[in-house]
Amino acid sequence: EATIVYSISLAFLLFLLKWLELRFIIFHKSFEIYIGAIAVIFTALGIWLALKLFRRDAFGTKPKVKTIVVEKAVYITNENFFLNTSLVSELELSKRELEILSLLAEGYSNQEIASKLFVSLSTVKTHNQNLFEKLEVKRRTQAVEKAKRLHLIP
Amino acid sequence: EATIVYSISLAFLLFLLKWLELRFIIFHKSFEIYIGAIAVIFTALGIWLALKLFRRDAFGTKPKVKTIVVEKAVYITNENFFLNTSLVSELELSKRELEILSLLAEGYSNQEIASKLFVSLSTVKTHNQNLFEKLEVKRRTQAVEKAKRLHLIP
DNA sequence: CAAGCCCTCATACTTTGGTAGCAAAATAAG
DNA sequence: CTTATTTTGCTACCAAAGTATGAGGGCTTG
Numbered sequence: 001e002a003t004i005v006y007s008i009s010l011a012f013l014l015f016l017l018k019w020l021e022l023r024f025i026i027f028h029k030s031f032e033i034y035i036g037a038i039a040v041i042f043t044a045l046g047i048w049l050a051l052k053l054f055r056r057d058a059f060g061t062k063p064k065v066k067t068i069v070v071e072k073a074v075y076i077t078n079e080n081f082f083l084n085t086s087l088v089s090e091l092e093l094s095k096r097e098l099e100i101l102s103l104l105a106e107g108y109s110n111q112e113i114a115s116k117l118f119v120s121l122s123t124v125k126t127h128n129q130n131l132f133e134k135l136e137v138k139r140r141t142q143a144v145e146k147a148k149r150l151h152l153i154p
Numbered sequence: 155e156a157t158i159v160y161s162i163s164l165a166f167l168l169f170l171l172k173w174l175e176l177r178f179i180i181f182h183k184s185f186e187i188y189i190g191a192i193a194v195i196f197t198a199l200g201i202w203l204a205l206k207l208f209r210r211d212a213f214g215t216k217p218k219v220k221t222i223v224v225e226k227a228v229y230i231t232n233e234n235f236f237l238n239t240s241l242v243s244e245l246e247l248s249k250r251e252l253e254i255l256s257l258l259a260e261g262y263s264n265q266e267i268a269s270k271l272f273v274s275l276s277t278v279k280t281h282n283q284n285l286f287e288k289l290e291v292k293r294r295t296q297a298v299e300k301a302k303r304l305h306l307i308p
Numbered sequence: 309c310a311a312g313c314c315c316t317c318a319t320a321c322t323t324t325g326g327t328a329g330c331a332a333a334a335t336a337a338g
Numbered sequence: 339c340t341t342a343t344t345t346t347g348c349t350a351c352c353a354a355a356g357t358a359t360g361a362g363g364g365c366t367t368g
Binding site: 263264265279282283286292293294 | 353354355356357358
Binding site: 122 | 343
């Protein structure tokens with residue numbers, strides 16, 4: 001589109017030049033002025049063309065690289081729970097202990113846990129003992145509270 | 155700066171033209187070609203100047219819009235806890251019961267709760283009974299789990 | 309004021325939980 | 339294979355939690 005306009009403009013200008021040539025042929029001394037006029041006109045044409053072709057706003061202000069920073073809220077809930085593994089190793093909690101910890105948090109009794117894990121009540125009690133000692137608590141309810149707080153369980 | 159370059163370029167080109175004029179004076183027939191060459195040269199100069207002046211990248215492509223999405227972690231903690239009041243009234247939980255429920259969640263024993271609230275152990279036990287019945291649970295640990303799940307406590 | 313609810317407390321009893329100490333398998337690590 | 343850790347299990351005792359039932363005082367409301 002712009003190219004067509006340019007072509008037409010060019011043709012028109014060449015025609016204008018031809019006319020000027022005929023008209024100012026007598027002013028042989030002003031040949032340089034003539035050339036200068038052409039230079040100026042075509043420079044302007046070039047500038048206009050550049051602006052047109054590259055579809056810039058006529059003002060040519062600052063670079064148009066807009067940086068839009070969008071803050072996306074990521075809600076951290078139980079859904080995206082990640083085990084605090086470093087703390088687990090620090091407290092030297094075993095797999096089984098963590099397993100039992102989860103079941104404690106879900107409100108199961110020792111007997112229920114024993115049944116679920118196919119072990120005896122004694123075993124669960126032993127695990128509890130070790131668990132409470134490692135977590136430095138006295139009761140299962142405290143263990144659950146602390147474990148949740150330390151992200152050991154969801 | 156660019157203006158200076160332009161001026162110098164213009165001067166140089168005019169000089170070149172003068173030289174060309176002298177050299178191609180014999181080719182009188184190619185006067186139009188000469189003019190055309192000037193037109194093309196100055197058009198190019200104009201384009202270059204426009205790009206230079208308005209500090210565009212030479213490619214002049216589309217405006218670049220950089221969208222940076224920053225993921226911001228929003229931790230859902232006690233801070234944005236709102237009591238599920240409708241559920242409280244639905245379950246007919248009293249103030250005192252909710253109070254005790256919170257203390258249960260924090261891992262306190264019945265005796266500790268009694269001391270904190272300046273009531274007897276019996277009273278706490280009674281509250282617990284009513285609480286468990288209303289929440290339809292059997293143990294304090296289940297009560298805490300359910301209460302947290304139902305947003306009755308943080 | 310009587311009815312209803314909440315908070316309080318008590319007794320007696322049952323169940324569950326927690327402590328202490330010990331020890332045998334199973335598994336992992338060297 | 340040996341050593342260390344984990345998992346499992348036991349007995350016995352004590353502490354805490356939970357159940358059932360009753361009851362008195364305070365407060366609100368029809």
